Amino acid sequence: MLVRALKFTGFRNLAPSSLEPGPRFNVFAGNNGQGKTNLLEALYAVCTLRSFRSSRLRDLINIDGEQAYVGARVDRGGLERRYELTINARSRIVRLDNKAVRPIAKYFGDFNVVLFAPEDLLVAKGSPGERRRFLDRAVFTLKPSFLAVAQDFEKVLKSRNVVLRDEQLSSSSKEEMLDVYDQQLASLSAQILWARINYLKNVQERFAGAFESITRSGLPASLSYEATGEVLGVEQFPELPSQQETEASYLAALASSRRADLRRGATNVGPHRDVLRFQLAGQLAGNFASQGQLRAMILAWKTAEMDLLAEVHEDPPALLLDDVSSELDPKRNEYLFDFLRGRKNQCFISTTHPKFVLLSEDRRDFRVENGHIEESSSL
Amino acid sequence: MQCLSRLPGIGEKTATRLAFHLVRAPDSEAQELAKALHEVVDTIRLCSVCLNLTQLDPCETCSDARRERTLICVVASPSDVVAIDRAGGFRGTFHVLHGLLSPLEGIGPDDLRIAELVRRLKTDAAGASIVEEVIVATNASVEGEATAMYIARVLKPLGVSVTRIASGIPVGGELEYTDQATIARALAGRVTL
Ligand SMILES: Nc1ncnc2c1ncn2[C@@H]1O[C@H](COP(=O)(O)OP(=O)(O)OP(=O)(O)O)[C@@H](O)[C@H]1O
Ligand SMILES: [Mg+2]
Ligand SMILES: [Zn+2]
Numbered sequence: 001m002l003v004r005a006l007k008f009t010g011f012r013n014l015a016p017s018s019l020e021p022g023p024r025f026n027v028f029a030g031n032n033g034q035g036k037t038n039l040l041e042a043l044y045a046v047c048t049l050r051s052f053r054s055s056r057l058r059d060l061i062n063i064d065g066e067q068a069y070v071g072a073r074v075d076r077g078g079l080e081r082r083y084e085l086t087i088n089a090r091s092r093i094v095r096l097d098n099k100a101v102r103p104i105a106k107y108f109g110d111f112n113v114v115l116f117a118p119e120d121l122l123v124a125k126g127s128p129g130e131r132r133r134f135l136d137r138a139v140f141t142l143k144p145s146f147l148a149v150a151q152d153f154e155k156v157l158k159s160r161n162v163v164l165r166d167e168q169l170s171s172s173s174k175e176e177m178l179d180v181y182d183q184q185l186a187s188l189s190a191q192i193l194w195a196r197i198n199y200l201k202n203v204q205e206r207f208a209g210a211f212e213s214i215t216r217s218g219l220p221a222s223l224s225y226e227a228t229g230e231v232l233g234v235e236q237f238p239e240l241p242s243q244q245e246t247e248a249s250y251l252a253a254l255a256s257s258r259r260a261d262l263r264r265g266a267t268n269v270g271p272h273r274d275v276l277r278f279q280l281a282g283q284l285a286g287n288f289a290s291q292g293q294l295r296a297m298i299l300a301w302k303t304a305e306m307d308l309l310a311e312v313h314e315d316p317p318a319l320l321l322d323d324v325s326s327e328l329d330p331k332r333n334e335y336l337f338d339f340l341r342g343r344k345n346q347c348f349i350s351t352t353h354p355k356f357v358l359l360s361e362d363r364r365d366f367r368v369e370n371g372h373i374e375e376s377s378s379l
Numbered sequence: 380m381q382c383l384s385r386l387p388g389i390g391e392k393t394a395t396r397l398a399f400h401l402v403r404a405p406d407s408e409a410q411e412l413a414k415a416l417h418e419v420v421d422t423i424r425l426c427s428v429c430l431n432l433t434q435l436d437p438c439e440t441c442s443d444a445r446r447e448r449t450l451i452c453v454v455a456s457p458s459d460v461v462a463i464d465r466a467g468g469f470r471g472t473f474h475v476l477h478g479l480l481s482p483l484e485g486i487g488p489d490d491l492r493i494a495e496l497v498r499r500l501k502t503d504a505a506g507a508s509i510v511e512e513v514i515v516a517t518n519a520s521v522e523g524e525a526t527a528m529y530i531a532r533v534l535k536p537l538g539v540s541v542t543r544i545a546s547g548i549p550v551g552g553e554l555e556y557t558d559q560a561t562i563a564r565a566l567a568g569r570v571t572l
Binding site (some may be wrong): 148152155156158159162166168169170176177179180181183184 | 480482483487488490521524525528529532533536
């Protein structure tokens with residue numbers, strides 16, 4: 001899959017422009033605050049219809065403007081398609097090949113990107129919430145329909161919490177409503193748990209293999225996932241019972257925690273409390289691994305994420321690397337570019353200095369200055 | 380123009396077009412429209428049986444002797460009644476909730492016309508209900524599903540059968556914008572809650 005052209009207007013600080021990236025390495029260099037991340041964000045947004053650093057699309061509109069537009073021409077196996085996203089203050093317009101897309105799921109699947117941002121590098125040591133979001137983003141990239149499930153889950157969870165805290169409701173209405181939300185939550189929780197565990201099962205071997213080839217340390221890296229409420233007691237991903245059984249377990253767990261939930265005014269059982277762990281030699285990576293090893297773990301994860309996507313879609317995704325080199329030591333940096341040279345992915349790499357990018361062939365250089373992007377004659 | 384664009388389904392562009400049309404049209408057209416609007420606002424009320432919008436009480440549907448009183452279709456809004464009737468094939472009566480359960484927006488069971496529905500099932504001449512089946516035709520969004528499940532729970536002790544339209548209505552989709560064949564199929568393929 002290749003992004004042949006990218007066009008944007010009114011997007012953050014970027015000057016209206018079109019760009020024809022090369023098939024392999026596209027390096028965007030510029031000082032801090034010039035628009036490098038914004039450019040990667042534009043590409044990510046037209047692909048996923050989301051931003052990776054803001055929960056509201058309207059933040060992407062230039063502060064002096066009313067509308068942002070990003071269009072991408074994407075080549076997959078010789079077939080070109082046109083993906084377009086227009087963002088207004090209160091709405092978004094999505095078009096594929098000049099037509100409205102309904103259902104929106106049809107937009108996803110052929111155009112895939114994997115993002116590798118500096119914030120991700122510390123995720124193995126971050127809060128449980130950060131690790132869940134990191135995992136969910138990967139699941140969503142592979143399986144776009146997961147987004148709707150996750151959004152419904154958030155909504156039902158918040159609704160249940162509002163009902164738990166509501167002092168106006170009669171106690172019989174309250175119990176009836178909790179029964180309703182327990183049922184919805186159990187079903188959505190089971191779907192989320194299934195999607196996450198299946199993803200982890202698919203990714204874990206690739207992850208362990210990639211970690212070894214990046215660090216060459218002989219220390220095994222692994223993942224573990226723990227579900228709350230002893231719904232399953234998932235350790236090292238045993239075979240899951242059927243989704244129906246999982247749903248029934250959640251329903252029972254929610255029922256038995258209702259009294260406690262009412263006291264605390266919050267729901268204590270569900271995938272929003274689950275824990276994903278990165279382990280090194282069987283130890284919790286956050287306490288045990290060095291900075292470099294933690295970073296290598298995330299690199300290994302992203303590698304696995306990419307390979308999995310490439311396999312499922314029979315096509316390598318585009319890779320967005322946001323200023324990653326400045327976070328890695330020279331050795332890890334070398335491994336990273338070795339790794340990239342060994343794959344076929346089209347890459348969009350941002351950096352504060354082109355010399356950080358240890359690539360000499362198949363490379364196109366662009367200069368980013370105050371929102372203007374110009375192709376420069378390489379180094 | 381601002382007045383016009385506040386109406387549902389009318390954006391700025393349409394509002395501008397309507398305003399231009401009215402400016403160019405003979406005076407009588409604008410006056411007629413104003414009079415009609417006035418009349419509607421003055422005479423429209425909720426049907427005391429089904430709570431749909433009506434000028435007569437009970438509404439045409441509720442007083443239509445050919446309609447089956449044993450069957451009630453519960454919908455979120457008056458526009459859903461129009462959509463289902465347009466699809467044809469439904470011979471029962473309606474009940475309009477005027478909303479969906481949504482704790483996040485502060486809409487609880489007491490804000491919907493659920494108590495009226497319960498009363499409708501209980502109070503028939505001898506205190507027994509002639510209603511045999513209640514079909515909940517809310518959309519497939521989280522709120523639509525929650526509302527359907529809640530109603531099923533509340534009605535169960537009354538001994539009436541509660542069913543749900545088959546999915547097929549797009550998730551979060553409005554009945555109003557769903558094609559007629561889909562609505563008819565969804566009604567035919569209903570399942571017990
Ligand atoms: N909605 C917006 N409208 C206009 N400008 C914006 C908007 N959002 C962000 N900016 C500006 O865009 C500029 C560039 O941001 P960006 O994150 O792309 O920088 P960068 O080149 O990645 O820098 P760094 O090397 O520090 O990561 C910032 O100065 C920011 O103030
Ligand atoms: Mg940046
Ligand atoms: Zn009526």
